[in-house]
Amino acid sequence: MDNPILWGLISIQVFMGAFDTLVHHEGTERLAWRASQKQELRLHGVRNFFYAVIFFCFAWLEPHGIFTIILVAILSIEVIITLWDFVEEDLTRKLPATERVNHTLLALNYGAILALAAPYLWEWAFLPTDLIPVSYGWWSVMATVSAIGVGVFSARDLLAASRSDRLDRGDPAVLVENLEPRQTVLVTGGTGFIGTRLVEALVAADHHVTVLTRDLRKADHLRHPVRVISSLDRIADDDRFDAIVNLAGDSVVGGLWTAKKREKIIASRVDMTRALHALIERLNHKPKCLVNGSAVGWYGLQEDGDDTELSEESPAKPAFVHDVCAAWEQETQSISAQGVRVVILRTGLVLGVDGGMLAKLLTPFEFGAGGIMGHGRQWMPWIEHDDMIRVIAFAIATPELSGPINAVAPEPVRNEAFSRDLAAALHRPLLVRFPYWLLSHGLGDMGRETMLGGQRVVPARLLNAGFDFNHDRLAAMLRKIVGAKDADVAK
Numbered sequence: 001m002d003n004p005i006l007w008g009l010i011s012i013q014v015f016m017g018a019f020d021t022l023v024h025h026e027g028t029e030r031l032a033w034r035a036s037q038k039q040e041l042r043l044h045g046v047r048n049f050f051y052a053v054i055f056f057c058f059a060w061l062e063p064h065g066i067f068t069i070i071l072v073a074i075l076s077i078e079v080i081i082t083l084w085d086f087v088e089e090d091l092t093r094k095l096p097a098t099e100r101v102n103h104t105l106l107a108l109n110y111g112a113i114l115a116l117a118a119p120y121l122w123e124w125a126f127l128p129t130d131l132i133p134v135s136y137g138w139w140s141v142m143a144t145v146s147a148i149g150v151g152v153f154s155a156r157d158l159l160a161a162s163r164s165d166r167l168d169r170g171d172p173a174v175l176v177e178n179l180e181p182r183q184t185v186l187v188t189g190g191t192g193f194i195g196t197r198l199v200e201a202l203v204a205a206d207h208h209v210t211v212l213t214r215d216l217r218k219a220d221h222l223r224h225p226v227r228v229i230s231s232l233d234r235i236a237d238d239d240r241f242d243a244i245v246n247l248a249g250d251s252v253v254g255g256l257w258t259a260k261k262r263e264k265i266i267a268s269r270v271d272m273t274r275a276l277h278a279l280i281e282r283l284n285h286k287p288k289c290l291v292n293g294s295a296v297g298w299y300g301l302q303e304d305g306d307d308t309e310l311s312e313e314s315p316a317k318p319a320f321v322h323d324v325c326a327a328w329e330q331e332t333q334s335i336s337a338q339g340v341r342v343v344i345l346r347t348g349l350v351l352g353v354d355g356g357m358l359a360k361l362l363t364p365f366e367f368g369a370g371g372i373m374g375h376g377r378q379w380m381p382w383i384e385h386d387d388m389i390r391v392i393a394f395a396i397a398t399p400e401l402s403g404p405i406n407a408v409a410p411e412p413v414r415n416e417a418f419s420r421d422l423a424a425a426l427h428r429p430l431l432v433r434f435p436y437w438l439l440s441h442g443l444g445d446m447g448r449e450t451m452l453g454g455q456r457v458v459p460a461r462l463l464n465a466g467f468d469f470n471h472d473r474l475a476a477m478l479r480k481i482v483g484a485k486d487a488d489v490a491k
Helices: 006-030 035-061 064-090 097-125 138-167 172-176 192-204 215-222 261-283 320-330 355-367 385-397 415-425 436-451 460-464 474-481
Strands: 061-064 128-134 182-188 207-212 227-229 243-246 289-295 341-347 350-351 371-373 383-386 403-407 432-434
Touching: 006 097, 035 064, 035 138, 061 383, 064 097, 097 215, 097 460, 128 289, 138 350, 172 192, 172 385, 192 207, 192 215, 192 385, 192 432, 207 474, 243 261, 243 385, 261 289, 261 320, 289 320, 289 385, 320 436, 341 385, 350 355, 350 385, 355 415, 371 436, 383 385, 383 474, 403 460, 415 474
Parallel strands: 182 207, 182 243, 207 227, 243 289, 289 341, 341 403, 350 383, 371 432
Antiparallel strands: 061 128
C-alpha cells in the first residue's frame, strides 16, 4: 500500500484526531471528568483501540485472505462506533462549533481513506491467508507513533469511564437545604465554576433563580428552569429578591498583570458591585442579604517562615491581590448602608474536578507532569466545591452573620503537601518541581502572588457560627472527588 496520497490522508486523519482529543476531549470539554459522559468515553476507548490496531497493521503488515476480511470488519465497526458516538454526543452535551466542524472533516477524510484503500483490500482478500511484513519508511514510523498514542488514550478513556459513577456527587439540593423554601435569588457570575453549581443546587431545591451573565451562550449548560439576563436593566423595580449572590469578576490567574489587566481585574468587581447598589436602591423591596465575593488575597502575602494563623480579625499585608479584594469589599459599604445585610466571602482555593485551579492540574498530574511550585512551603487555604456552595447557603440563612468570613476549610496545607496528596489520590508519582526563579521571572507578580505566595487562613467566624464542613482533610477529600477506588468517605 505504497500510496503517498493515501498515507497523506492518514496523516491528516491522525492530526485532526489528535486535535480533537487534546483540544476538545481533554481541553475544553474535559470528558474524562464528567460523570455524564460515561457512555461516550466507552465509545472513544473502543474506537481508539481499533484505531491502534489499524495504524499498526498499515505500518508493518500487509494482511491477505482472512486477515484482510478481519481488517475490513474492524474498519466497518469503526464506522458504526463513530455514528453511535455522534448520536451520544448530541444527546448528552452541547458540542463546541470547532468540535462539530472537526468531526465532519474527520468523517469526510475517513471516507476518502476507505475509498483509496478499497482496491488494495479487494485484491488482498483473494490472496492466500498470510501476514506479509512490510515497511514504508517514515510513514510506518508515523503510523506506529499514532498507534501508541491512540492506544494510550484508549486505556485512559476506558479507565475514566469506569470511574464515572464515583464522580457523581448526588442530589445538589441538599447543599442548600438550610434555606427557607421557595427563595428568590439573583446570582451574578452564575455561569462560572462556583456559580454554575450554586444555580444547580438552588434550582434542584425549587428556588427561583435569576442569573446575570455577559454571555448568554454560557447559560446553555445551566440547570433549568432559570431566568437568564444580560443586564440588570432587565430587572423591574417591583421584582423581589430574597438574596443576591455576587460572584462576578475577571479571573486573577492567567496572563501577566499589565497595568491594563490590573485595571480590568479591579473594575470588573467594583463596577458590578456599584451596579448592584444602583439596582437595590431602585427596588421597591430590598433583598435581605447580599453575599459578595472576595478572596483570602485580602490578607496579602505571608513571608516564608511566617506561619501565623489568619482569622477575619487579622491585618493585611501589601500585595496586588489585597488591593483587588479591598476595593471590592469597600464597594459593598454603600449597600450595607441601605439596610441590607452584607456577607463577604474571603474565599480560598475552591477545589473540584469541574473547574477552577484543580481542573487545570488534573491532566498534568494524571500524566506524571504535575509538580511542586517553587520551594513548596507556601500555604494554600482551600475549600471543597460543594462545601463552598454550603457556605453560601449558610451565609444567606444565618441572620447573625455579616461582614467578612473566611470561606476556607479548617486545615490549610503547604503547596508541597497539596501536590503530594493530589499525586497520591491519582496514584501517580510526583517527580517535578517548578523552579521558583522560573515562575517568578516568567510570570511576574501574578506568579509570585498566586503560585508562590500564600496565606495560612482559618475559618474562625464560620466555626464559631456552627458551620460543619463535610470535607476538612485535604487528602481524603481529593481521593473522594477524583473518584479514587480507595477513597475515604469519612470526613
